Amino acid sequence: MRDMTPELMQRYFENRDLGGLTIKIPDCGTVRTSLSHLFRSITGHEAYEYQTEPENIEAIAIYGSVLYKHFPVPGKTIQVNQDNIRGFLGLGKKVPRTIPGKREKPEDIDLMVITKEGLTDEKIIPTIKEDRYIEGFYGHYQEFITEQGLHIVYRSTDQFLEGIGNGDELSESVVKYGVPIVGEKRFTEIIRDVKNPTRENLHSFEWGEDSIGRLHGRII
Secondary structure, eight states: OOOOOHHHHHHHHHTTOEEEEEEEETTTEEEEEEHHHHHHHHHOOGGGHHHHSGGGEEEEEEESTTSGGGSOOOOEEEEEESSHHHHHTTOSOEEEEEEOOOOOOOSSEEEEEEESSOSSOOSOOOOOOSOOOTTEEETTEEEEEOTTSEEEEEEEHHHHHHHTTTTOHHHHHHHHHOEEEEOHHHHHHHTTTOOSSOOOOOOOEEEEEOTTOOEEEEEO
16 A cells, blocks of 8 residues: 555545554454544644644654564573472472563553644653653653553654654654654655664554455554
């Protein structure tokens, strides 16, 4: 499918032809969300109607733990008996063995929305480590968490680029491994001259329509 622009996604939304977004995580399950809910959540903030309208959106990228290939689960070391028979009698020598760790299913999908105009006036938006505030301001940057498990942050193009190397770890994560699901071509243009962090493409994204023309997306 051609590049999914914000305007094209709005067309699907207005025609009620948005389906779902899925990410299958091995040995963990599938993370799903409604694309209608996603698009409505990103563009539906009345206080920021101009800043979040599709014409002002450059790109939308997924990052965070749902992109599981970037977050290998460490193994767990246990002590086992070297000799099964002697071990059964309690006489065997114990040796360490590493067993695979268990991945926890992500609780939400992290999204960064890159816009032409910012929601705030700050030139640089540092990442905040403390607990997040639901549906409103928290510290220096705008962030929303929806009931259906979407964690949405916003950056203007200038804020996004200025924050790299200046304390904005979220923007650095998006540059390093984020997957653009809307505005892929524009996203590539934005990060073209960024030298550090180095880009790591371990996941890709596919759009497709089902038999009745509803749009679905999946991360692979």
